Amino acid sequence: MREANPVISLRDLRVSYGEIEILHGIHFDVKAGETLVILGGSGSGKSTLLRTLVGLEKPSSGQIWINGQDIAAISHEELYEIRKKTGMSFQGSALFGSMTVGENVALPLREHTKLEDSTIEIMLRLKLEQVGLAGFEYHMPSQLSGGMKKRAAVARALAMDPEILFFDEPSAGLDPIIAAGIDQLILELKKAFHMTIIVVTHELASAFLIADRMVLIDKGNVVAIGTTEEMRASAQPRVRQFLDRVPEPDVEGELDYLQTLTEQYRRHA
Ligand code: ADP
Numbered sequence: 001m002r003e004a005n006p007v008i009s010l011r012d013l014r015v016s017y018g019e020i021e022i023l024h025g026i027h028f029d030v031k032a033g034e035t036l037v038i039l040g041g042s043g044s045g046k047s048t049l050l051r052t053l054v055g056l057e058k059p060s061s062g063q064i065w066i067n068g069q070d071i072a073a074i075s076h077e078e079l080y081e082i083r084k085k086t087g088m089s090f091q092g093s094a095l096f097g098s099m100t101v102g103e104n105v106a107l108p109l110r111e112h113t114k115l116e117d118s119t120i121e122i123m124l125r126l127k128l129e130q131v132g133l134a135g136f137e138y139h140m141p142s143q144l145s146g147g148m149k150k151r152a153a154v155a156r157a158l159a160m161d162p163e164i165l166f167f168d169e170p171s172a173g174l175d176p177i178i179a180a181g182i183d184q185l186i187l188e189l190k191k192a193f194h195m196t197i198i199v200v201t202h203e204l205a206s207a208f209l210i211a212d213r214m215v216l217i218d219k220g221n222v223v224a225i226g227t228t229e230e231m232r233a234s235a236q237p238r239v240r241q242f243l244d245r246v247p248e249p250d251v252e253g254e255l256d257y258l259q260t261l262t263e264q265y266r267r268h269a
């Protein structure tokens with residue numbers, strides 16, 4: 001199979017908050033249809049990198065290419081078209097507390113499309129179904145558990161049928177069983193829709209389960225990039241230091257385990 005052009009290319013990307021540079025020249029590609037996990041300790045710049053990729057922070061220098069377009073060099077309209085094809089699930093879910101779950105999911109559709117209300121209604125129900133939240137459209141976010149809020153945020157990120165999906169710490173703050181359900185959801189999205197998925201996490205077990213490739217970031221620099229196997233086999237001291245904090249997960253057994261967990265979860269939902 002011919003290698004497709006990268007969906008995202010970062011070239012010497014630098015990002016600062018005021019005088020302080022946080023990302024010091026990030027350089028890597030994201031391939032079409034892969035799940036790339038961005039790993040790194042707290043404060044290493046992972047969220048800043050994602051926020052920059054979705055346009056919430058401006059690079060101080062360097063380039064971001066998305067689908068072959070340098071996003072700093074294109075028109076407002078072209079950028080808007082690219083934005084429509086990306087979905088983001090934020091670290092803290094970021095649902096609007098004063099709107100129902102359904103209204104939250106419908107927001108991108110109302111903002112980016114001229115679809116009829118009745119069509120939007122059908123689409124938001126489909127998206128909620130995809131994340132295991134069928135029937136919750138009239139609930140308020142405050143009535144949902146932590147894991148359900150994350151799922152609702154994923155449904156909203158899926159609203160526009162994005163080609164690229166970003167997740168910032170999708171399982172942070174969730175208990176292990178619910179977190180496993182979110183991992184399973186990401187695996188399903190990848191399998192069913194062949195989306196390009198970029199996940200920031202510091203959970204190693206989750207990372208090894210969902211990733212095709214991984215990028216390790218430390219203090220605003222890329223330390224290593226490679227497939228899960230390459231990372232596992234890496235002799236680079238900083239990679240070993242990061243990966244050996246906890247025992248390596250038994251991915252085979254874990255997949256079966258996750259399968260049963262999510263089936264149970266579905267039955268109870
Ligand atoms: P991570 O997601 O890897 O934990 P972040 O990207 O959130 O890291 O943060 C990287 C560094 O940037 C940290 O030192 C953090 O304190 C700083 N930082 C993050 N957001 C801001 C901001 N809005 N203004 C100033 N500094 C920030």
Ligand code: MG
Pocket residue numbers: 046047048091169
């Ligand atoms: Mg973060």
